[in-house]
Amino acid sequence: MNHLIAPSVLSADFANLQRDVEMINNSEADWFHVDIMDGVFVPNISFGFPVIKAIKKYATKPLDVHLMIANPDQYLQQFKEAGADILTVHLEGCTHLHRTVQAIKALGMKAGVAINPHTSVNLLNDIISDLDMVLVMSVNPGFGGQKFIENTYNKIQNLRDIIRTTKSKALIEVDGGVDLNNYKKLIDSSANVLVAGNTVFSSASPAATISTLKNINQ
Numbered sequence: 507m508n509h510l511i512a513p514s515v516l517s518a519d520f521a522n523l524q525r526d527v528e529m530i531n532n533s534e535a536d537w538f539h540v541d542i543m544d545g546v547f548v549p550n551i552s553f554g555f556p557v558i559k560a561i562k563k564y565a566t567k568p569l570d571v572h573l574m575i576a577n578p579d580q581y582l583q584q585f586k587e588a589g590a591d592i593l594t595v596h597l598e599g600c601t602h603l604h605r606t607v608q609a610i611k612a613l614g615m616k617a618g619v620a621i622n623p624h625t626s627v628n629l630l631n632d633i634i635s636d637l638d639m640v641l642v643m644s645v646n647p648g649f650g651g652q653k654f655i656e657n658t659y660n661k662i663q664n665l666r667d668i669i670r671t672t673k674s675k676a677l678i679e680v681d682g683g684v685d686l687n688n689y690k691k692l693i694d695s696s697a698n699v700l701v702a703g704n705t706v707f708s709s710a711s712p713a714a715t716i717s718t719l720k721n722i723n724q
Contacts, residue, residue, distance in 0.1 A: 515527070539570045595607075617639075
């Protein structure tokens with residue numbers, strides 16, 4: 507499959523959110539990546555349900571919602587109602603991960619599991635067959651604009667081996683420090699979905715940057 511691009515709206519201009527949403531709608535991006543942070547699981551706070559609903563009102567592409575929160579189970583229904591199409595929870599934040607994944611699917615969303623930089627992909631062996639996506643954090647979660655962690659390439663390749671062995675259909679998503687210097691190597695390493703925030707929204711032409719990330723052979 508061709509790789510997907512999911513611009514992170516955490517880096518958008520919130521004073522002009524509708525404008526930036528429509529830019530993504532009209533670009534070659536595939537998804538909207540929406541980071542939810544609660545100040546507990548990670549040391550930062552982003553936004554809640556009203557902002558997700560506002561994005562969903564104008565978005566014409568799927569909402570890829572990444573929960574960096576404690577106790578995600580109690581909010582799954584609300585994220586569905588707010589407009590999440592793909593819901594990703596952290597392995598490190600779920601006591602009963604299999605139950606959480608099944609609950610996400612029962613609500614009609616695709617289910618993803620994220621792992622922090624220090625977490626081994628081998629911990630996904632028992633759940634990988636149930637997942638639609640694995641999100642590999644290539645920075646420590648909580649803040650945008652961090653430096654990419656080089657070991658991510660090895661993790662992606664190891665994860666690809668697990669997916670092949672188990673015949674899982676899970677996509678591999680990479681989030682953190684994705685830029686114009688490393689995106690080709692990430693795709694070559696078997697990443698399927700690239701999340702890009704600062705790289706897109708700090709560029710002179712966000713739509714052109716999305717096109718560059720999408721069209722790897724140009």
